[in-house]
Amino acid sequence: METEPDEYHDCFMQDGVLLKQAPSSHMTALNTIGTLYIYEVTRSGESCNKKLLLEWKQNDITVDSDVQYQEWAVVNTVQKRIRTLSENMPEHHNRSKSLKINFDEIKSFKVCNKNRQLTFYDGTSERICGFLFQHGNCEHLVGMLKTILKVGVSRRDKQIYVVYDSNSPEFQELNRSFAALNLKNEDNSFWHMFKHFKENPYEGSLGAFAKVTNFVYRSVEGSDPDILSRDELYSSITELDDGVPHSGGEYEVINALPQLPRRKEFPRCNPLTEEQWRSQFNSLGQLEDVDSIKNLIFRGGVSPTIRKEVWKFLLDYFPWDSTDLDRQQLINKKNEEYYVMKLQWKSISQKQEDNFSDYAQRKCQVIKDVNRTDRTLEFYAGDNNINIQTLGDILMTYVMYNFDLGYVQGMSDLLSPILWLMQDENDSFWCFVGFMEKVMSNFDIDQAGMKEQLTQLRVLLSFIDPVLANYLEKHDCGNMFFCFRWLLVWFKRELNQDDILRFWEVLWTGYPCHNFHLLVSVAILEHESEALMENDNGFTEILKYINELSGKLNMELMLNKAEGIYNQIKEADHLTDSVRSILGLPLIGTKNRGSEEQSSQQESPFESPDLSTPRTEPCCSVDNVRISPDEIAFEKSISSSFL
Amino acid sequence: MRSTTKNTLLKVVILGDGGVGKSCLMNRFVSNQFDEHSFHTIGVEFLNKDIEIDGETYTLQIWDTAGQERFKTLRTPFYRGSDICILTYAVDDKTSFKNLDMWRKEFANYADVKENNQVPFIVVGNKSDVPTEEREVSPLEMETWCNDNGITSCIETSAKSASNVQEAFKMAVQHWLKLESRADKSETVINDTVDLSKKQTENRTSCCIGSSDDK
Ligand SMILES: Nc1nc2c(ncn2[C@@H]2O[C@H](COP(=O)(O)OP(=O)(O)OP(=O)(O)O)[C@@H](O)[C@H]2O)c(=O)[nH]1
Ligand SMILES: [Mg+2]
Numbered sequence: 001m002e003t004e005p006d007e008y009h010d011c012f013m014q015d016g017v018l019l020k021q022a023p024s025s026h027m028t029a030l031n032t033i034g035t036l037y038i039y040e041v042t043r044s045g046e047s048c049n050k051k052l053l054l055e056w057k058q059n060d061i062t063v064d065s066d067v068q069y070q071e072w073a074v075v076n077t078v079q080k081r082i083r084t085l086s087e088n089m090p091e092h093h094n095r096s097k098s099l100k101i102n103f104d105e106i107k108s109f110k111v112c113n114k115n116r117q118l119t120f121y122d123g124t125s126e127r128i129c130g131f132l133f134q135h136g137n138c139e140h141l142v143g144m145l146k147t148i149l150k151v152g153v154s155r156r157d158k159q160i161y162v163v164y165d166s167n168s169p170e171f172q173e174l175n176r177s178f179a180a181l182n183l184k185n186e187d188n189s190f191w192h193m194f195k196h197f198k199e200n201p202y203e204g205s206l207g208a209f210a211k212v213t214n215f216v217y218r219s220v221e222g223s224d225p226d227i228l229s230r231d232e233l234y235s236s237i238t239e240l241d242d243g244v245p246h247s248g249g250e251y252e253v254i255n256a257l258p259q260l261p262r263r264k265e266f267p268r269c270n271p272l273t274e275e276q277w278r279s280q281f282n283s284l285g286q287l288e289d290v291d292s293i294k295n296l297i298f299r300g301g302v303s304p305t306i307r308k309e310v311w312k313f314l315l316d317y318f319p320w321d322s323t324d325l326d327r328q329q330l331i332n333k334k335n336e337e338y339y340v341m342k343l344q345w346k347s348i349s350q351k352q353e354d355n356f357s358d359y360a361q362r363k364c365q366v367i368k369d370v371n372r373t374d375r376t377l378e379f380y381a382g383d384n385n386i387n388i389q390t391l392g393d394i395l396m397t398y399v400m401y402n403f404d405l406g407y408v409q410g411m412s413d414l415l416s417p418i419l420w421l422m423q424d425e426n427d428s429f430w431c432f433v434g435f436m437e438k439v440m441s442n443f444d445i446d447q448a449g450m451k452e453q454l455t456q457l458r459v460l461l462s463f464i465d466p467v468l469a470n471y472l473e474k475h476d477c478g479n480m481f482f483c484f485r486w487l488l489v490w491f492k493r494e495l496n497q498d499d500i501l502r503f504w505e506v507l508w509t510g511y512p513c514h515n516f517h518l519l520v521s522v523a524i525l526e527h528e529s530e531a532l533m534e535n536d537n538g539f540t541e542i543l544k545y546i547n548e549l550s551g552k553l554n555m556e557l558m559l560n561k562a563e564g565i566y567n568q569i570k571e572a573d574h575l576t577d578s579v580r581s582i583l584g585l586p587l588i589g590t591k592n593r594g595s596e597e598q599s600s601q602q603e604s605p606f607e608s609p610d611l612s613t614p615r616t617e618p619c620c621s622v623d624n625v626r627i628s629p630d631e632i633a634f635e636k637s638i639s640s641s642f643l
Numbered sequence: 644m645r646s647t648t649k650n651t652l653l654k655v656v657i658l659g660d661g662g663v664g665k666s667c668l669m670n671r672f673v674s675n676q677f678d679e680h681s682f683h684t685i686g687v688e689f690l691n692k693d694i695e696i697d698g699e700t701y702t703l704q705i706w707d708t709a710g711q712e713r714f715k716t717l718r719t720p721f722y723r724g725s726d727i728c729i730l731t732y733a734v735d736d737k738t739s740f741k742n743l744d745m746w747r748k749e750f751a752n753y754a755d756v757k758e759n760n761q762v763p764f765i766v767v768g769n770k771s772d773v774p775t776e777e778r779e780v781s782p783l784e785m786e787t788w789c790n791d792n793g794i795t796s797c798i799e800t801s802a803k804s805a806s807n808v809q810e811a812f813k814m815a816v817q818h819w820l821k822l823e824s825r826a827d828k829s830e831t832v833i834n835d836t837v838d839l840s841k842k843q844t845e846n847r848t849s850c851c852i853g854s855s856d857d858k
Contacts (some may be wrong), residue, residue, distance in 0.1 A: 313834070364738075365711060368662035368683070375680030409661065409711045410685055448717050484686040484717065493685060538691065547688055 012038040016135030029097040087358030258574040269300035285324030298511035314508040315434030333450035373412040408443040468529040523561035659731030660739035661710030663791040664769040666804035719753040763818040766797035
């Protein structure tokens with residue numbers, strides 16, 4: 001409650017800051033969004049009596065979360081305006097809550113959660129308050145704090161910055177370091193730096209921070225950092241293009257999160273009609289304009305009357321450029337091929353089977369699983385159902401077709417809708433083969449394909465919804481394991497039969513990019529992000545929530561959103577090669593080391609990132625997103641949820 | 644009438660070959676339902692369920708994973724921090740019984756059990772409702788195997804008929820309590836491996852069919 005007409009001067013502000021921990025007086029403001037300010041108060045009349053205050057103010061209006069997630073505010077550095085209490089102060093207090101922190105109270109602060117969370121302590125291990133930075137991160141603020149307070153990194157915990165008491169020996173040493181900076185102005189305190197900072201906020205502050213942090217680190221940690229020149233620092237900033245906050249180095253580089261383009265709506269269209277489909281064939285029975293057909297299918301799916309036929313093309317049983325005659329010959333050939341393979345296993349005697357355990361195991365699992373596949377559909381219902389039998393026969397023949405892969409749980413889920421539609425064993429088999437070609441790596445022996453997919457999902461999510469990605473990371477969900485079922489069987493367990501037919505045919509077009517199902521996953525996660533982040537949910541709650549989404553997803557809406565996301569990504573200025581390679585977009589090579597480090601960090605929740613791996617050729621970045629099948633590391637990453 | 648003084652959360656992992664009825668057991672226990680047409684498990688699922696024993700309430704967090712060998716690397720991380728492990732086989736599937744040993748080892752390997760702290764294993768032979776001619780494992784074989792492996796609690800269940808399902812979970816918690824109290828007394832009592840649980844097994848097997856009217 002200021003009573004005097006003090007003069008306020010903003011030095012720093014950052015919006016999108018969530019109050020995570022607060023004194024009991026501010027409980028009601030917890031988990032609300034506000035803006036953090038550092039401002040200088042000049043007591044009127046005594047011009048040298050300046051005081052710095054940190055203040056968090058709740059936003060007046062409830063932030064529309066959609067807008068908030070889409071438009072990442074650029075960290076607002078310095079507001080070059082002076083305002084007085086009488087004029088502008090009401091907004092400091094009006095309606096919303098505010099929480100002021102005196103810098104004297106801060107004895108240490110902790111930066112965690114990839115520089116997104118900042119907690120202040122008052123020295124008695126009681127938290128004063130904590131903030132979660134939803135827009136960008138707190139690196140800029142920490143930079144400010146490092147100049148305002150004399151701090152050093154705790155030897156115990158690298159995330160903790162200890163504020164030095166001005167009487168401590170360390171502080172004395174620090175002060176000497178400051179003197180060594182040889183700043184030409186009257187005093188070597190924060191004030192000089194601050195002045196410089198105000199005049200030339202971007203460059204100036206960086207130069208100053210670099211120096212200060214440098215000396216702080218040197219004196220506290222005894223390390224010998226290379227002193228980066230201002231130019232180096234500056235260029236590393238201007239070249240940043242991956243939009244992810246940089247951290248980890250001792251030089252806290254402050255960068256603003258780039259904005260994604262606006263999300264557009266992509267309403268779904270009507271399914272491809274029989275008329276449209278027929279009109280595309282020439283006299284030889286060849287499809288004329290395959291691209292536009294695929295595009296129509298991508299936009300709206302296929303109408304049920306022609307689905308049986310169209311799927312054979314989509315699943316690469318029929319080549320897109322084949323003629324009527326080609327197809328007739330193909331069917332005969334494939335039919336024969338199928339029955340030869342089927343006979344191979346059908347003719348294995350019981351005795352042979354007993355002596356062929358690899359085979360027997362596969363057969364046993366197939367039988368167990370077909371009996372637990374879509375039994376609620378009429379087509380597969382009832383005892384001794386002939387279609388269940390066929391389902392098993394096709395899977396067994398597939399075992400002969402690809403014995404090394406064999407039968408893996410999940411395959412029966414992929415085959416079931418195909419057989420339901422085709423109602424023909426041979427056609428279903430070859431369509432299933434086509435589907436398996438598309439998702440083969442999901443069934444890798446070492447699960448490397450699934451791990452890679454989960455990793456890619458995480459990369460995409462952090463590009464689109466860094467707040468959620470960050471939350472998951474912080475809550476031991478960075479491995480994205482809770483999406484395992486979605487990805488293994490392409491949402492088969494989440495959607496009803498009608499939806500799955502539509503959803504799969506849309507995905508099979510391969511439009512508009514590779515891994516579109518990952519963008520659908522991102523769309524769902526983003527859609528559910530509020531619920532996912534509720535109540536400080538951890539891995540178990542999130543897994544439960546995701547599992548229970550089964551049957552509740554609006555597939556068309558998610559496709560619409562996913563396409564919107566795809567377009568946002570494609571048009572984003574800060575699009576990285578790691579994202580490009582996941583979506584199969586042409587790579588352009590990465591300009592600077594900084595973003596490479598970031599991307600490799602982003603890509604591997606399953607292993608410790610190897611920052612030193614240089615990326616030489618742009619095309620190698622495909623390897624970058626493929627994580628090594630290091631099971632132990634993967635297990636560790638999942639286990640961490642339970643530590 | 645919940646006269647609870649404390650509520651203990653116990654993490655329970657159900658392990659066993661694919662198709663032995665892990666998910667069915669869990670669903671029978673949690674919601675008293677048996678779905679003949681349930682799907683096989685993909686990934687990991689879990690459900691919570693309170694159980695009351697001697698006036699105390701325990702919340703069981705039951706984890707159910709896919710049984711196929713292929714998914715081992717994705718399954719084992721979930722063993723960590725378990726309080727109870729239910730080793731499951733189907734009485735009409737000899738192989739699943741033979742594999743108990745593999746499951747026990749896999750669990751012990753990855754559960755990361757604290758020193759001096761045993762995780763109670765209990766063995767459950769499911770599908771006890773199958774006609775005798777389909778049975779491949781007898782109760783005696785189960786008990787012998789348990790004895791040989793130092794496991795004191797075992798029970799035959801049927802998720803289908805609901806026989807002994809409540810009892811199995813209750814037995815698991817009681818077994819946990821016993822180990823817990825032993826750990827509390829810090830190893831002073833070593834020889835109290837009373838055959839209590841086994842008697843209970845027999846008692847329950849004979850008297851508890853159809854008694855699982857939770858809700
Ligand atoms: N007769 C009988 N059948 C059962 C019983 N419990 C389960 N089943 C049947 O056994 C099959 C497998 O049951 P699930 O619970 O799916 O097996 P699971 O162990 O979870 O298998 P995975 O998920 O593949 O690891 C199902 O078809 C059930 O109908 C039982 O007590 N008696
Ligand atoms: Mg199961």
